Amino acid sequence: MAAPRQTALERQYSLLGLMLIAPTVLVFCAVIVYPLVSAIYLSLFSVFTPTLQGGWVGLENYRSLLGSGEFWVSLRNNLVWTAGTLALQVLFGVGMALVLHQNLWFRSLARSLILFPYFVSTVVAVLVWKWVFNDLYGILNHVMMAAGIIDWPVDYLGTMPNAMISIILVGAWKYFPFVVIAVLARLQTIPEPLYEAARIDGAGPVARFFDITLPQLREVLVVIVLLRAIWDFKEFDLIYLMTGGGPVIATQTLPLLVYKEAFALNRMGMAAAYAVVMMAIMLVFMVLYIRRTRERRP
Amino acid sequence: MSLTRSSSGGITRRGALKGLAATSALAALPIGARAQSATTLRWWSPQAAPAQLEAYQAQIASFEALHPGIKVVFEKTSDEGYAPQLAAAFASGDVPDVVTHLPSFSVQTYYANGLIEPFDEVIEAIGVDNYYPGANEVFRTPDGKHCATGIGNSAANALWVRRDLMADAGIGKIPETWDELRAACQAMQKGGIFGAPLPYGRNGMTSLIFIGFIHQAGGQVFTPDLQIALDSEATRNALEFYRSMRELCPPGATNYSWGESLTAFVSGATATGIYTGRVLVNVRDQNPGLADQITCATYPRIATDVAPWTFNDFASVFIPAQSKNKDAAKLFAAYIFDPPGYIKQLHAAPGHVLPVLRTIGENPAYLDNDIIRKYSAEVELMSAAAAGGYNLGYESAAHQSNAKAGEIIAAHPIADMVQRVVLNGDSMDAAIGDAVKAIDAIMKA
Numbered sequence: 001m002a003a004p005r006q007t008a009l010e011r012q013y014s015l016l017g018l019m020l021i022a023p024t025v026l027v028f029c030a031v032i033v034y035p036l037v038s039a040i041y042l043s044l045f046s047v048f049t050p051t052l053q054g055g056w057v058g059l060e061n062y063r064s065l066l067g068s069g070e071f072w073v074s075l076r077n078n079l080v081w082t083a084g085t086l087a088l089q090v091l092f093g094v095g096m097a098l099v100l101h102q103n104l105w106f107r108s109l110a111r112s113l114i115l116f117p118y119f120v121s122t123v124v125a126v127l128v129w130k131w132v133f134n135d136l137y138g139i140l141n142h143v144m145m146a147a148g149i150i151d152w153p154v155d156y157l158g159t160m161p162n163a164m165i166s167i168i169l170v171g172a173w174k175y176f177p178f179v180v181i182a183v184l185a186r187l188q189t190i191p192e193p194l195y196e197a198a199r200i201d202g203a204g205p206v207a208r209f210f211d212i213t214l215p216q217l218r219e220v221l222v223v224i225v226l227l228r229a230i231w232d233f234k235e236f237d238l239i240y241l242m243t244g245g246g247p248v249i250a251t252q253t254l255p256l257l258v259y260k261e262a263f264a265l266n267r268m269g270m271a272a273a274y275a276v277v278m279m280a281i282m283l284v285f286m287v288l289y290i291r292r293t294r295e296r297r298p
Numbered sequence: 299m300s301l302t303r304s305s306s307g308g309i310t311r312r313g314a315l316k317g318l319a320a321t322s323a324l325a326a327l328p329i330g331a332r333a334q335s336a337t338t339l340r341w342w343s344p345q346a347a348p349a350q351l352e353a354y355q356a357q358i359a360s361f362e363a364l365h366p367g368i369k370v371v372f373e374k375t376s377d378e379g380y381a382p383q384l385a386a387a388f389a390s391g392d393v394p395d396v397v398t399h400l401p402s403f404s405v406q407t408y409y410a411n412g413l414i415e416p417f418d419e420v421i422e423a424i425g426v427d428n429y430y431p432g433a434n435e436v437f438r439t440p441d442g443k444h445c446a447t448g449i450g451n452s453a454a455n456a457l458w459v460r461r462d463l464m465a466d467a468g469i470g471k472i473p474e475t476w477d478e479l480r481a482a483c484q485a486m487q488k489g490g491i492f493g494a495p496l497p498y499g500r501n502g503m504t505s506l507i508f509i510g511f512i513h514q515a516g517g518q519v520f521t522p523d524l525q526i527a528l529d530s531e532a533t534r535n536a537l538e539f540y541r542s543m544r545e546l547c548p549p550g551a552t553n554y555s556w557g558e559s560l561t562a563f564v565s566g567a568t569a570t571g572i573y574t575g576r577v578l579v580n581v582r583d584q585n586p587g588l589a590d591q592i593t594c595a596t597y598p599r600i601a602t603d604v605a606p607w608t609f610n611d612f613a614s615v616f617i618p619a620q621s622k623n624k625d626a627a628k629l630f631a632a633y634i635f636d637p638p639g640y641i642k643q644l645h646a647a648p649g650h651v652l653p654v655l656r657t658i659g660e661n662p663a664y665l666d667n668d669i670i671r672k673y674s675a676e677v678e679l680m681s682a683a684a685a686g687g688y689n690l691g692y693e694s695a696a697h698q699s700n701a702k703a704g705e706i707i708a709a710h711p712i713a714d715m716v717q718r719v720v721l722n723g724d725s726m727d728a729a730i731g732d733a734v735k736a737i738d739a740i741m742k743a
Contacts, residue, residue: 050388051411135550136567158498158552159721246500247552248717263382264708265740268389 039279043272049262054269061273070249070257071274075281078253081168081239082232088172089228090221093179098213100180101187111184118177126241129170133157157243160250167242167251174238175231179224186220187213226289233282254278337626339370342384342394345613346374349579349646357639361630368626377556378502380404381708388413393618395627398449398634399651401611402436403691403703408616409445410701415617415624416443423632428657430685436612436692440699446616449634450644450651451684455510455609456594458563458571463491463591472595476514476539479570479598483546486569493546494570495562497554498720504555504713505706506609507572509690511536513607514599519712519737522696526737529730535600537729541720552721564588572597575649575680578669594676596683610687613651637661649677652684702741711736 006014043061047054065071100111117125132140133156141153156166190213198208236255239245245252245260252260254274262271341354351372358370373394375383380400387393388408408414421434421444429448437444457479459472467485483493497504509519517532544551548562556573563571564580566588571577581588596606615634617627634640635655641664644651648669653659659681664670670677688694691703706712715733718724 048411049385050408050413052389133550135548136562136565153549155549155552158550243553244500246717247721248500248714259382260709263385264705264710265743266385266705267743 036279039272040276042269043276045269047268047272049266049268049271052268057269061270062277065270065273065277070252071254071277073249074252074254074257077164077249077251078233080164081171081235081251081253082229084164084168085171085175085232086225086228088168089176089179090225092172092176093224094183094217094221096176097180097183097187098209100184114180115177117174120174122174122237123241125170125174126238129166130157130242133166158247160247163243163247163251167239170242171232171235171238175228178228182220182224183217186217190216222292223289226285226292230282230285230289233285234278254281337368337623339368339396339623339626339630340394341370341372341396341398341630342375342380343372343398344375344377344380345399345647345651346372347647350643353639353643353646356642357634357636360636360639361633364633365626365629368630370630381704384408388618388620391620393620395621395623396615396617396631396634398615399613400616401689401691401704402446402448402614403611403689403700403707405437405446405614405616406439406691406699406701407704408618409439413619414445415619415621417446417616417631418444420615420617420628420631421447423628424635424655425657428635428655430654430656430659433654433685435695436699437614438699446614448612448654449615450613451610451654451681451687452574452613452651453596453608453680453684453687454574454611455507455572455597456574456577456680456683457597458573458577458592458594460486460569460588460591461593463569472593473598474595474602475598476600480539480542480546483543483570487546491566492548492562492568494543494572495554495559495568496540496543496547496551496572497556497559498544498547498552498716499554499558500710500713500717501555502707502710502713503559504716505710506611506689508536508540508712508716510597510607510609511540513688513693514597514604515539516600516604518693519690520693520697520700522694522698524698524700524741526734526741528734528737532600533730534726537716537719537726539600540716544720552717575652575673575677576647578649578673578676579647582669589672593673594679596679606683608683608687609689610684611689612687612692637663649673649680652677652681705740705743706737709736709740711740 044056044058045054046057046061096114100107100114104110132138135141135153135155138153138156140156141150144150145153154162156162194212194216195208198212203211234255235253236259239251239253240256240259243251245256255278258271258274258278261267261274341358343354346354351374354372358372361370362368381404384393384397384400384404405414416439417437421429424447433448434444437446437448439445457472459482463486464470464472464482467482469482469485473479473482479494487493497507512519512528512530512533515532515535517530517536518527521527548554548567550558551562554562559571560573560576560580562568563573564577564585566585575594577592577594581592596608599606615631617624617631621627634643635658637658640653640655640658641661644653644658644664645667648667653664658664688697689703690707691700693700711733714736715729718729718732719726
């Protein structure tokens with residue numbers, strides 16, 4: 001049976017619909033599809049960054065990067081940094097949110113101040129922390145030596161594992177307020193009768209936390225972990241400014257490697273190949289995030 | 299009330315129409331023609347200490363007064379950051395019109411890739427005879443032209459010492475060999491003061507300074523025809539010495555670059571220093587108590603029969619080929635060397651940036667500076683050392699110009715080699731082998 005023919009009015013509506021959606025599609029193509037396709041296309045060339053001149057090399061850049069030890073070391077560093085800083089952010093964030101959820105007399109002030117690390121510019125934060133860690137003038141070494149904990153200044157940023165631990169701690173300090181905000185918002189919506197019922201049943205603070213608070217926070221924590229994992233995985237400025245990826249390449253993550261390839265070695269094609277691989281890894285987090293947020297919809 | 303007003307009252311209808319016609323004509327002018335009437339030059343430099351900025355602004359003001367149609371805007375970059383910033387600028391086509399104080403080896407890299415305008419016209423305008431002999435050799439290109447000119451020399455690896463600490467430690471003369479230097483640093487390292495602020499960071503300073511150590515051991519990174527010569531006994535000796543100095547440097551030297559190394563000596567945290575003449579002005583301004591105690595020499599070498607090797611980055615002036623205002627840029631580039639402004643610029647960091655023009659070096663106005671007078675012996679020593687200085691792009695007078703030197707420094711294979719041997723305890727053979735491979739890949743790219 002032939003499909004019923006559209007009336008003139010229906011065709012006009014269809015056209016109108018296409019016209020209405022066209023700007024969104026165009027913007028999407030301009031800001032998402034075009035850069036994505038450009039990056040993949042660029043990764044198939046050997047390109048000298050300053051002149052953007054180069055030739056087709058096909059998959060050679062990918063073969064080269066997968067065969068290079070530096071890629072795997074950087075990926076490992078990336079995972080260590082992401083997992084370490086994320087775990088501390090969640091730990092500090094949930095802990096601080098629980099404290100700020102209590103009826104404290106300075107609660108309003110504390111809730112404002114807690115956001116400070118998140119809002120302060122990364123450059124400023126790194127400068128402050130580099131002074132704190134400084135071997136000659138840093139307060140951390142000074143206090144520890146005065147307290148007799150150490151006899152000699154500790155090199156926090158130039159040796160391993162100190163350098164990785166230091167950037168993980170600074171990363172956790174910088175980004176844990178995001179967790180505080182999100183968790184605090186959720187804490188305020190947990191029905192109070194749940195806690196009252198638990199108290200009547202004889203549940204102590206620890207039991208109430210594990211049996212009521214944590215299950216109620218589960219959804220928001222999953223979203224926080226996925227979002228922060230994506231953001232931490234592609235962190236560049238904090239690590240670059242703190243250690244530059246050193247010592248040797250012990251704190252060099254994939255974004256730093258992309259930067260080095262593009263602007264130190266002037267190999268834009270290879271940098272694009274690293275970026276595409278990085279994007280593929282991040283895609284895993286993004287798919288998980290999208291699936292998770294879809295599941296929450298009624 | 300009438301639309302036509304008297305001339306005494308201001309605007310007439312005819313006048314208004316003329317004005318409208320003039321405005322329309324102006325709007326109809328091509329963009330290029332309008333831009334010509336208000337050319338803006340962008341000037342980039344990594345040398346931008348407050349006193350230098352003040353000198354630049356004075357030069358800009360006097361240039362703009364002479365050329366009312368040209369405006370100059372200064373934009374700061376940095377020693378560690380200029381390479382990526384310029385790479386991005388070249389790639390986007392949004393380039394500065396004049397760039398100063400970049401090392402000669404980077405400029406040669408850009409010229410080899412067609413990114414730099416030949417500079418001979420500007421050198422002619424400045425006056426070829428005004429330069430010290432051979433001052434522009436480092437900027438000579440394979441096609442017989444010049445890619446830039448020098449704006450200043452520097453002796454970047456001068457050894458700075460404190461006479462008071464030397465006297466306390468019973469050291470009679472400034473070290474000339476590595477053994478003497480190590481012994482002196484060991485004797486002076488006490489009371490919270492470290493021996494030396496050598497850089498062990500993963501950065502350009504470590505690479506550039508360590509290349510000096512290779513030469514001070516009698517070695518070289520490349521042969522004169524640019525074959526890699528890093529895998530040598532001299533490199534091993536240099537690494538061995540550099541490793542032995544680690545315990546005489548502050549713990550944080552593993553992250554030191556130029557600023558940290560300078561500050562360590564100027565603040566009194568180390569007994570010796572390794573830097574240009576900027577030490578002089580910083581000591582005067584930040585730690586005047588040391589002003590009468592400091593002096594400098596060429597950096598020690600493995601033995602006295604090896605000639606000293608001074609690292610001079612040959613700070614340059616060049617014009618990117620993509621500049622849309624080349625004529626105005628050339629005019630301004632030549633004006634930078636106009637004596638009053640150039641001397642003010644040199645006085646902003648006396649002893650740090652040394653003149654490339656003989657006529658300036660002998661100019662009484664240049665010599666009339668409290669630091670240059672007080673430290674005349676040091677300034678003279680650094681001037682002579684810098685004039686005979688070299689860098690990775692120009693390792694000796696016999697070497698071909700190395701257009702890949704900038705990329706080698708930016709990619710850190712030499713700093714990585716130092717870090718692996720000194721910090722990680724890796725075998726020298728493996729670290730040198732990997733550095734050779736990395737440099738070879740850059741040379742062949």
